[in-house]
Amino acid sequence: MELTKIKKQIIAFNVLGIALVSCGGVPEEKSATATEEKxxxxxEVLEMVAKENDVTRTLYTKAIVGKGKKQGMKFDEDWRKDDVEAGPLPALFLRGxxxxxxKGPVPLGLYLGSDFPVNAxxxxxxxxxxxxxxxKKDQKPQFFYDEDQKLHTAMFAxxxxxxxxxxCHNDHPQTTKSDWKLGDVMGATTWQYPKDSLTYxxxxxxxxxxxxxTVDIYMEYLDEIEAFKESEKPEIGNKWPEEGNYLPTAEVFLDSVRKLASYETMKQLVASK
Ligand code: HEC
Structure with missing residues (x-):
């Protein structure tokens, strides 16, 4: 199967959140066993998902929060409170x-930490x-087996x-460090999974x-906007805050993430075969 077709499949599966049953690139007669094989x-898997997260996080921070603020949109740590008409900060988007x-069936853990956190x-x-x-010294990922939790653990800058x-971090009233600079390692995402290898x-x-x-937390944000009483509601559709008082739909947002991330992920998924 040619690469573009495999890519389309991966994209389709990522959007719909459906597990892949048979794998492109594997001959028909072998596909049943191939999906069972480690x-x-x-x-490798935690590295793939961490890359998707990097793209998502950067897109949300720059294209939604950064540009949105210029349009007068608000983002707040108390965004869920009824009297606060705002969207989630990047860290809270990640927590979402x-x-x-x-809440789902996949035993994947995700956590964002730091040595000088805003939130203790x-x-x-x-x-x-x-x-x-x-x-912090070399910005390289770290992997270890957490004996207490019995979880394979990966950390990424x-x-x-x-x-x-x-x-925002330097000026925050609860900050524990006020001299962060652009490019600093501000924290790390920690990912955990119980098994040492995974099937396709x-x-x-x-x-x-x-x-x-990503879609779930983004939809919660759009629901929050729907309930705004005082603030002007951005128009939700195909456009981005860069163009005015607009926000992309969850599909448009995820589509951009996939355009930026899935090629790398796809290369890895295909390369292992
Ligand atoms: C408008 C304010 C704001 C912006 C912008 C922001 N943060 Fe944060 N960040 C926070 C707050 C508030 C928390 C604590 C959230 C919580 O309660 O867990 C936080 C949490 C974090 C944490 C977890 C450790 C801690 O400090 O509690 C990291 C790491 C982090 N942010 C890094 C970043 C990075 C990297 C960016 C840009 C890509 C960013 N933040 C953008 C306000 C902000």
Whole structure:
């Protein structure tokens, strides 16, 4: 099967959140066993989902929060409160994704931490604090097996990729550090999974649970807007805040994530065969 067709399949599955049953590129007669075979190490899969997360997080921070603020849209840590008419901050968007994944059937854990957090609950402890010191030095991912939780764990640098990251954290009343600079390692995303290797099907399920989490929290944001009483509601459709008081629908948002991320993921999914 040619690559474009495989890519379309992956895209379709990511959008719909459906697990892949048979795999493109595998001959028909072998596909039943191939889907049972362990196709990827847990490190490879966590790396794939972390990449999707990087793209999603950057897109949300820059194209929605960054540009949206210029249009007068508001983003707040108390965005869920009834009297606050605002959208989720980037970290809370990520927490929303993590919450949605936790409610689903895929045993994937996601957590955003730091050594100097705004929220004390996000402070790394123990082994993760140790490895985070290393990540700050070389920005390379760290992998280990968490004996206490019996979970394979991967940590990836979370960089100050936009001016908004730095200014908001430096100025926050609860901040524990006020000299963050652009490009700093501000924290790390920690990902956990119970098994050391995954079948093709389990791998796609992990990627789908992340994509579904993105859609879930984004839809919650759109619902929040729907309930605005005082603030002007942005028009929700194909356009982005860059063009005016607009927000993309969840489908349009996810479509952009996929355009930016799925090619890399697809290359890895196909390369292992
Ligand atoms: C408008 C304010 C704002 C912006 C913009 C923002 N953050 Fe945060 N960030 C917060 C708040 C508030 C929290 C704590 C949320 C919570 O209650 O867990 C947080 C949490 C975090 C955490 C977890 C550790 C901690 O500090 O509690 C990391 C890491 C982090 N942000 C990095 C970033 C990065 C990187 C960016 C840009 C891509 C960014 N933030 C953009 C306000 C912001």
């Amino acid at each position: 196709a990827f190490s847990v490190e 994704v993590a919450t949605s994944i936790r 609950a996000n402070k790394f402890e123990g082994k993760q604090a140790e490895l985070f010191d290393q990540i 979370d960089l100050a990729s936009a001016g908004a990251c730095v200014s 099907k389990e791998t796609v399920a992990v990627l789908n649970s992340y994509a579904k989490g």
